C-alpha cells in the first residue's frame with residue numbers, strides 16, 4: 001500500500017528541517033533579546049479548556065478524541081488557554097511581569113490552503129501581570145525585532161492594529177446592545193472575507209436593524225483613527241478611557257522605535273472570544289495571504305482556570321504563513337548543513353588512527369565525519385567538499401589540516417589538532 005502524508009501535514013526532510021530550525025532560531029533570538037523566557041505545555045488538553053473562552057470558530061476546528069476513561073481531549077489548536085492555565089496554577093509564585101514565549105506544534109482541522117495547514121508551529125510571545133501599555137507595545141516590538149532580523153521592512157509588512165474597547169464604544173454609540181457586541185465582533189472579523197451583500201445580510205440577521213449595515217461597512221473601510229476616536233467619545237467615559245488606552249499603546253510603539261510598522265485598521269477585531277483590549281495582526285503588504293500573526297490583550301483568562309485575575313497581552317505567529325511570505329518576497333535563506341572537519345586516512349593502514357582523531361575532535365565539541373569507504377585521498381577530499389567541511393584533516397605518517405576554503409594546508413602535531421581547529425573554526 002502507498003500511504004501519503006495526511007492532508008495539511010508536512011514531512012520535514014533534512015533541508016526542510018534546516019529551514020525550520022533557522023526560523024526557530026530567529027523566533028528564539030527575538031524573544032530572548034526582549035527578556036522573554038521559554039515554556040512548553042502538553043500536546044493535548046482537556047477539551048473544556050478551549051470550550052471555556054476560545055470561541056466557536058476554534059472549537060469547530062478541533063481535533064478531539066476520548067480516552068478509554070471516556071474523558072474528552074483536544075489536540076491543542078492554540079497556546080493561550082494552556083498559558084493561562086499554567087500561569088493560574090502558579091499565580092502567586094511568579095514574579096511579575098510574566099514574560100514567556102513558546103514555539104508549540106499544534107493542530108487545527110482547517111481546510112488546508114496556502115499558509116494555513118492542519119499541523120503547524122506557532123511562535124507565542126505573551127506578557128501577563130501588567131496592564132501597562134508598555135506590555136502591549138513590547139510584545140509588538142518583539143514581533144518587529146523578528147521581522148527586521150529576517151530582512152523585512154515596513155514596506156513589506158504592517159501591523160494592523162485596533163482596540164476592541166474603542167470599537168465597543170463606537171458600537172454602543174450606534175445603539176448596539178452590550179450583549180450583542182460579541183456577535184458584532186465575530187462578524188467584523190469576517191468582514192474582509194465577505195461580499196458587501198453577504199455582510200449586510202449576516203449583520204441584519206445577527207444584530208437586527210439597530211445599526212445600518214452600510215454604516216458599519218463604511219466605518220470599517222474608511223474611518224480614520226480620529227473619526228473613530230470622535231465616535232467613541234460619544235459613548236462617554238468608556239469611550240474616553242478606550243481612546244486614551246489605545247493612544248498610550250501607540251505612543252509606546254513610537255518610544256520603542258516601531259511606530260512605522262503600525263497601521264490603524266478598524267476592521268481588525270480578531271476572531272478569538274477572549275480579547276478585551278488592543279488587537280493586532282501582521283500582514284504582508286503585497287501578498288494576499290491571511291494574517292502572518294495575530295494577537296491582542298486579554299484581561300480575564302486566568303480566573304477562568306481557577307487563578308486570580310491576571311491580564312495578559314501577546315500574539316501567535318504561524319510558521320507556514322511566514323515561510324510562504326518570505327519565499328514570495330525572496331527572503332528565504334537556504335541554510336546549509338556544514339561540518340567542522342572531515343577526517344581522511346592517507347591510506348587504509350591509517351584508518352584506525354583517523355578514527356581516533358575523529359573521536360578526539362568530536363569530544364572537543366567539533367562536528368566531524370569520515371568516509372565509510374577506504375578510497376584514495378582525492379575521493380575523500382571530494383566527499384569533504386560535498387559535506388561542506390571547513391577543514392579536511394588528513395591522517396598519515398603525520399597530520400595535515402587543509403582549509404577547504406583557501407586550500408592552504410599545514411602539518412600539525414596530533415595533540416594540537418582539536419585546539420587548532422577550535423581556534424580557527426568560525427562557528428566558535
Ligand code: HAM
Nearest residue numbers: 078080116117120291292293294295314315316317318
Ligand atoms: P490566531 O489568530 O488563531 O490566534 O492565530 C495566530 C496566528 O497563527 C495566525 O495569524 C497564523 O499566523 C497562525 N495560524 C493560525 N492557524 C494556522 C494554520 N492552520 N496554519 C498555519 N498557521 C496558522 C491565536 O492562536 C492566539 N492564541 C494568539 C495569541 C497569543 N493571542 C494572544 N497570545
